[in-house]
Amino acid sequence: MDCRKSFAFSSSANLGSGFDILSVAHDAFFDEVEACISSDGIRVSVVGNEVMIPEDPLRNSAGFSVISLLKDYGIKDGVTLKIKKGVPAGLGLGSSGASAAAAVASVNSLFSLGLSKDSMVKYSMLGEGAVAGTPHPDNVAASIFGGFVAVLGERTVNLSLKYDDLKFILFIPSLASNDKTKKARELVPKIVETSSYVKNMKYGLSLVLGLERGDRDLIRHGLNDEIVEKARLPMFPYYPKLKEIALSGNAIGSCVSGAGPSIIVFADNETDVNLIETEGEKLMESMGYSVNIKQAKVGGGVRVE
Numbered sequence: 065m066d067c068r069k070s071f072a073f074s075s076s077a078n079l080g081s082g083f084d085i086l087s088v089a090h091d092a093f094f095d096e097v098e099a100c101i102s103s104d105g106i107r108v109s110v111v112g113n114e115v116m117i118p119e120d121p122l123r124n125s126a127g128f129s130v131i132s133l134l135k136d137y138g139i140k141d142g143v144t145l146k147i148k149k150g151v152p153a154g155l156g157l158g159s160s161g162a163s164a165a166a167a168v169a170s171v172n173s174l175f176s177l178g179l180s181k182d183s184m185v186k187y188s189m190l191g192e193g194a195v196a197g198t199p200h201p202d203n204v205a206a207s208i209f210g211g212f213v214a215v216l217g218e219r220t221v222n223l224s225l226k227y228d229d230l231k232f233i234l235f236i237p238s239l240a241s242n243d244k245t246k247k248a249r250e251l252v253p254k255i256v257e258t259s260s261y262v263k264n265m266k267y268g269l270s271l272v273l274g275l276e277r278g279d280r281d282l283i284r285h286g287l288n289d290e291i292v293e294k295a296r297l298p299m300f301p302y303y304p305k306l307k308e309i310a311l312s313g314n315a316i317g318s319c320v321s322g323a324g325p326s327i328i329v330f331a332d333n334e335t336d337v338n339l340i341e342t343e344g345e346k347l348m349e350s351m352g353y354s355v356n357i358k359q360a361k362v363g364g365g366v367r368v369e
């Protein structure tokens with residue numbers, strides 16, 4: 065049987081004020097998707113630690129992306145997708161995006177379609193639309209390109225990171241829920257004050273310039289959001305205190321990872337990682353949340369075996 069297998073990392077979207085624009089791939093978790101040509105239509109199976117992931121191809125991010133891709137290219141063959149989940153779902157770590165990215169990469173290779181990375185983003189984000197109601201591109205762009213990315217319309221651009229000792233501490237509460245991103249998107253305000261818009265422009269520029277120049281203070285300033293994070297705060301009530309703890313341990317900064325509930329803390333060699341992990345866990349437990357804490361580094365882009 066003709067098959068291809070791809071691997072895609074987890075990601076954190078909405079960095080600072082970069083809602084739907086700025087994201088990063090990390091090596092905390094990865095998904096593996098094998099695509100094989102079959103005579104049996106489009107089939108999806110999911111193996112791994114997940115119980116809440118649909119195998120109906122139209123409701124699975126990988127399945128929907130591949131259906132759209134095959135349709136556009138007029139491919140009549142069936143394809144079976146075997147998804148091995150590594151990225152936990154519903155936690156703001158780009159789980160649906162990683163599956164879609166790996167599936168599109170596998171099918172691209174299987175049929176020698178020669179898709180550019182931007183085209184892979186275009187098809188993978190359709191799978192996000194099937195899951196979250198709107199096809200947001202930021203998680204899939206990070207998983208496909210790797211590193212820090214800015215999604216600028218139909219083009220995704222990698223930021224050239226100048227920060228050798230950058231690492232992440234991920235606080236991952238056990239709070240996964242179905243349709244979380246869909247619900248979180250409903251909280252985003254449709255109209256914003258000009259003063260909030262101006263603040264967010266400053267944060268966004270600070271973050272991009274800080275990452276490109278390796279400027280710790282700019283990154284810290286840039287890891288703030290006046291609009292989306294604020295509007296969604298009721299979904300993650302522990303976050304303001306957790307950020308205080310991160311800054312007291314001299315983290316570079318922190319923000320909500322994607323649509324939450326996970327939090328990403330940016331750290332370097334000046335950061336007291338132990339203090340942040342210990343105090344952060346204490347805080348979460350005192351508020352009734354059990355939490356998994358994981359360290360990670362910047363991850364690479366999707367890889368076809």
Ligand SMILES: Nc1ncnc2c1ncn2[C@@H]1O[C@H](COP(=O)(O)OP(=O)(O)OP(=O)(O)O)[C@@H](O)[C@H]1O
Pocket residue numbers: 075077116117118123124125126147152153154155156157158159160161163164195196203241242243244245246321322323324
């Ligand atoms: N292949 C897939 N992998 C993971 N989740 C999937 C997949 N296909 C469909 N889903 C559904 O998508 C939802 C998870 O997506 P959601 O956007 O809420 O979380 P996430 O992708 O883990 O995080 P985020 O997008 O906030 O980074 C779940 O309800 C799950 O059933």
Ligand SMILES: N[C@@H](CCO)C(=O)O
Pocket residue numbers: 077078083084085156157158200202203245248249321322323324
């Ligand atoms: N930009 C998306 C990311 C979801 O991980 C959102 O916040 O809805």
